[in-house]
Amino acid sequence: MARISVSATAAVSMEAEKLRAAGVSLVDFGMGEPDFPTPEHIKQAAIAAIQENFTRYTAASGIAALKDAIRQRHRDDFGSQYERDEVLVTVGGKHALFNAISALVDHGDEVILPAPYWVSFKDQITYAGGTPVIVATDEADGFRLSAEMIARQVTARTRMILLNSPSNPSGAVFPPETFRGVLELCRERGIWLLSDECYSKFVYDGRPYSAASEPNGKEWLIIAGSLSKTYAMTGWRLGYLMAPKAVIKAAVNLQSHSTSNATSFVQKAGIAALLGPQEPVSQMLAEYARRRTVIVEGLRAVPGVTCNMPAGAFYAYPNISGLLGKPGVKTPLEFASKLLAEGGVVTVPGEAFGTSSHIRFSYAASLDAIHEGLARFACFCAKLR
Numbered sequence: 001m002a003r004i005s006v007s008a009t010a011a012v013s014m015e016a017e018k019l020r021a022a023g024v025s026l027v028d029f030g031m032g033e034p035d036f037p038t039p040e041h042i043k044q045a046a047i048a049a050i051q052e053n054f055t056r057y058t059a060a061s062g063i064a065a066l067k068d069a070i071r072q073r074h075r076d077d078f079g080s081q082y083e084r085d086e087v088l089v090t091v092g093g094k095h096a097l098f099n100a101i102s103a104l105v106d107h108g109d110e111v112i113l114p115a116p117y118w119v120s121f122k123d124q125i126t127y128a129g130g131t132p133v134i135v136a137t138d139e140a141d142g143f144r145l146s147a148e149m150i151a152r153q154v155t156a157r158t159r160m161i162l163l164n165s166p167s168n169p170s171g172a173v174f175p176p177e178t179f180r181g182v183l184e185l186c187r188e189r190g191i192w193l194l195s196d197e198c199y200s201k202f203v204y205d206g207r208p209y210s211a212a213s214e215p216n217g218k219e220w221l222i223i224a225g226s227l228s229k230t231y232a233m234t235g236w237r238l239g240y241l242m243a244p245k246a247v248i249k250a251a252v253n254l255q256s257h258s259t260s261n262a263t264s265f266v267q268k269a270g271i272a273a274l275l276g277p278q279e280p281v282s283q284m285l286a287e288y289a290r291r292r293t294v295i296v297e298g299l300r301a302v303p304g305v306t307c308n309m310p311a312g313a314f315y316a317y318p319n320i321s322g323l324l325g326k327p328g329v330k331t332p333l334e335f336a337s338k339l340l341a342e343g344g345v346v347t348v349p350g351e352a353f354g355t356s357s358h359i360r361f362s363y364a365a366s367l368d369a370i371h372e373g374l375a376r377f378a379c380f381c382a383k384l385r
């Protein structure tokens, strides 16, 4: 347990909760959580399932109809081909990643992880006994990642490469060539590619992509998916793994001794989400696109701040190095806590994501909140200069 720490995003939200309870008004850019309600037809499917007493244990790996819905949605969206026994239903995307990493990473194994990375990746790897091998990406180059950058870090101990595109926190989208090159490397060297597709539907330019659409390399590919963000279902806890049978079997064994099945009636809601109308997803994406422009322009207007335009997901990851340096505001961590205490704005410091000059803003918040938060942020930064 000493190897891991509390998730930085959860820690920030606990701190904000304390202030809120004390009556402080806050603008919250902390949690990566859609502010939209879960679409009505998904809620109705869960209610109907409860009314029909679909409230018992299911198979630990999930019900067949949901596994079929997962592979059908993925096939329709990306042209992938998975059998039912290559799918596992999990209690959220985080659980899918945890199962895959726990099943495959052993003590002494190395896992290649590009930075900036999502908070839980590193702790899940170290919890399993593995060593994260960080590949820094260049902000000036849009946090671009190439297969060559990964290849340089491969050793005899490399067990897995973990990619997340669109990325939380940078919003970077890795091109298909990167995935193709990495899959090639995986085949040559016998390494797993774990691809976290949590934000795969939230891409602003171009089409969503999955490595599972590649004709080669599927035998080394593990897809971790989540319904949380795509369908505004964060609290429902539903995700999945798609991988070669042997990996799914190992992950099911593990899951059968821990959580067992994802909540029975939530699985029914999942079918409605995946096979029902997909318009709510495009409506949410259109709204995130509007917010993206407002928040990035607002951040860029603050002297001392630079910000890349995120190509996907719903996070802005501005560089605040121009504002760091004074006593008490030397690091993003110090900056973010002062911004919270004095400016009433919740953000997550970049240290949590493996960079030392950034803070993360989640723009899954209303436009009103974004305007108010930007005004507070500008005012706070002006006082620092």
Ligand SMILES: Cc1ncc(COP(=O)(O)O)c(C=O)c1O
Pocket: 032, 091, 092, 093, 094, 095, 118, 164, 167, 168, 196, 198, 225, 226, 227, 228, 229, 234, 238, 239
């Ligand atoms: C990159 C990434 N992967 C996975 C998850 C897990 O989401 P959930 O467990 O809610 O499905 C998140 C949530 O923030 C995320 O940002």
